Amino acid sequence: MTTTNVLIFSLLLFFIGLFGILIRRNILIILMSIELMLNAANLAFVNFSRQFDQIDGQMAVFFIITVAAAESAVGLGLVIALFRNLKSLSTDDIRLLKE
Helix, strand or coil, X not given: CCHHHHHHHHHHHHHHHHHHHHHCCEHHHHHHHHHHHHHHXXXXXXXXXXXXXXXXXXXXXXXXHHHHHHHHHHHHHHHHHHHHHHXXXXXXXXXXXXX
């Protein structure tokens, strides 16, 4: 695999995640799309780390995975709390909470 192929695949994954955030209304799908975008960035970091024989990119990936795990835990906790109150995971229903 060349660097260009991996970067194109990473870019494709990132835009699939971005498309999921912009189009979907289910909060779980939005959280999964954010995870997909973070993994696309991780793939690019590892690719550059391999290309330049440096470990910096892999260290950045470690921190991104840590932040993604914390984001998932907090996000899923919020999703459970919202579902208990609203009986829905639609972002349209969540907007009603501020009124």
